[in-house]
Amino acid sequence: MTTDKAGIVETLVSRLGDSGVLRDDDALSRYTHDWAGDALGTPLAVVRPRTTDEVADIVRLCNEHDLRMVPQGGHTGLVGGAFPDRDQDELIISLERMNRIRDLDPVNFSMTVDAGCILEEVKQAADTEDCDFPLSLGAQGSCQIGGNIATNAGGLNVLRYGMMRELVLGLEVVLPNGEIWDGLSALHKDNRGYDLAQLFLGSEGTLGIVTGAVLKLVPKAEQTRTALLGLPSVAAVIELYTLARRGCSDLLSAFELIPRRCIELAMEASPQLSDPLDEAYPWYVLMEVAATGPIDLSEMLERLLENGMEKDLVLDGALASSDAQSQNLWQFRESMLEGQRLKGKHLRTDVSVPISAIPDFVDRAAVMVSDVSPDSTVIAYGHIGDGNLHFNILPPPDTSNEERRVLLHDLEQRLFAILDEFRGSISAEHGIGRTKQAAYLARLSPTERELMQGIKSLFDPKGVMSRGRILPE
Ligand SMILES: Cc1cc2nc3c(=O)[nH]c(=O)nc-3n(C[C@H](O)[C@H](O)[C@H](O)COP(=O)(O)OP(=O)(O)OC[C@H]3O[C@@H](n4cnc5c(N)ncnc54)[C@H](O)[C@@H]3O)c2cc1C
Structure with missing residues (x-):
């Protein structure tokens, strides 16, 4: 059954009230572009339900009338999945008013939340019971748990705690026909049949709207040590990583690769930052160890660094001796993202290869870029402990918009071809959405596609x- 779209919107207003349905351009502008300014769209309207029943009601109505819809969280996703096209034929269902912490069980190490809760607020709530929800990422002040589930978000601590897939115990989902699936289990072990909840992890809103989740918590770390180190090469970074995995009693919680250019970009974006080490080094590692219980983390970290220096892997380093110093070091990691954004349109990727292959991959890809576009700047950084790299490329500043578009597309295709040789992933983190669809489909086997x-x-x-x-329309 189809009805005119305006009539459906009027019905929604009568059910949700004026504040529950946004239609005018000013009110909509917040929901129509992403963090990077890449995804732009014009929705029919934005609806803002407060409860799971309201979501179910909206979805049922849309389904009956064949009206297309797209769930939206904190719109920090980077592949355009949460944005409609410009035809005003899709309804955005924003979860932003569904932001209740439903339950927190520190004995079961779990909490149940509405899907619209902002990640940072979930972490703060866990903290009140001396627990941590260990997903950490640069967008945590805006992204929502539902968005994190839909994109199977990772972040800075994946090497220790896993991606969102490993941090979810149960889900509540409104299916595309408006039915509510209550899978809000708080069980840590459960082997009954297929794991339906896992199907929604990374499904990017294509299978249903996540409205609630039971999240896995960990004990809050009682001590944390952070270090920023200067290293000569990516190969040295990987060698240090294997030493750290073995030498830190599995307490390593972050191991980030940062090239010199990113330290400069961070200082450009945040002028209060000054060069962290006495000299400039080609590569840096920002690492963290965290623990509960009686263990001397400082001694462990110092031993690792001595070992790294003896082997000429570590050339210099700064160890944070207070929370403020640690935050200052992490500020480089956060500000370098803003520094890149300020450089305008560039190639952003989130690829992965086996950890052992990272040095070869970075070398091969950097040679390719210097052959094709010698004046472009490569900035390869990432969650190296997961094999996940953002191999990004800034074109020369004087490149016109059209030249930029053609150049970046060409570089992306060449980069993905190199990745294929390493059996890598073209999307280790951000998903497929719309922007990676062509590259994704080109690599799907007929069996996988079916x-x-x-x-x-x-x-x-x-x-x-x-x-x-x-998948395509
Ligand atoms: C500065 C910055 C740093 C980032 N760092 C990381 C990182 O380290 N690791 C990482 O993995 N990602 C990272 N991201 C990407 C992004 O933050 C994550 O993808 C995040 O999980 C998206 O959440 P969101 O609420 O903003 O979702 P949105 O952008 O609103 O939506 C993303 C997708 O999820 C769907 N969706 C949203 N909510 C729901 C729901 N309730 N039910 C069903 N589908 C839904 C949308 O339709 C869309 O397809 C970063 C982004 C930025 C801007």
Whole structure:
């Protein structure tokens, strides 16, 4: 059944009230572009339900009338998945008013939350019971738990705690036909049948709208030590990483690769930052160890660094001796993202290869860039302990918009071809959405494509939910 779109919006207003349905351009502008300014869209309207029943009601209505919809969280996703196109034919369902902490159980190390809770607020709530929800990422002040689930977010601590997939115990989801699936289990072990909850992790809103989640907590770390180190090469970084994995009793919680250019970008974006070490080094590692209980982390870290220096892996380093100093070191990691954003349109990737292959991959890809566009700047950084690299490329500043578009597309294709040789992933972190779709589909085998399409059709036979994301329309 189809009805005119304006009529459906009026029905929604009558059910949710004026504040629950946004239609005018001023009110919509906040929901129509992403952090990077890459994704732009014009929705039919933005609806802002407060409860799971309201979400179910909206979805049922849309499904009955074949109206397309797209769930939206904190709009920090980087592949355009949460944004409609410009035809005003999709309804954005924003979860921002569903932000209740439903329950916190420090004995079970779990908490149940609305999907619209902002990650930072979930972490703060866990902290009140001496627990931590260990997902940490640069966008945590804006992104929502539902968005984190839909993108299977990772971040700075994946090497210790895993991605979102490993941090979710149960889910509540409104399916594309408006039915509510209550899978809010708080069990740590449960082997009954297929794991339905896991299907929604990384599904980018294409299988249903996550409205609630039971999250896994860990004991809050009683002590944390942070170090920023200067190293001569990516190969030295990987060698230090293997020493750290073995020498830190599995207490390593972050191990970030940062090139010199990113330290400069961070200082450009945040002028209060000064060069962290006495000299400039080609590569840096920002690492952290964290623990509860009686263990001497300082001694452990110092021993690792001595070992690294003896082997000529570590050339210099700064160890934070207070929380303020640690935050200052992390400020480089955060500000370098803003520094890149200020450089305008550039190639942003989030690829992965086996950790042991990182030095070769970085060398191969850097040679490719210098052959194709010698004046472009490579900035390869990332969560090296997960094999996840942001191999980004800044074109020369005087490149016109059209030249930039052509150059970046060419460089991306060449980079992905090198990745294929390493059996790497073109999306280790941000998902497929719309922007990675062509590259993703080109690499899917017929069997994989058939299975993926079968799953989508089972959940959403009419194709009303996030149509055209991951899989084509
Ligand atoms: C500065 C910065 C740093 C970042 N660092 C990282 C990082 O380290 N690791 C990482 O993995 N990502 C990172 N990201 C990407 C981004 O923050 C994550 O993808 C995040 O999980 C998106 O959450 P969101 O609430 O903003 O979702 P949105 O951007 O609103 O949506 C993302 C996708 O999820 C879907 N969706 C949103 N909410 C729901 C829901 N309730 N139910 C079903 N589908 C839904 C949307 O339709 C869309 O397809 C970073 C982004 C920025 C801007």
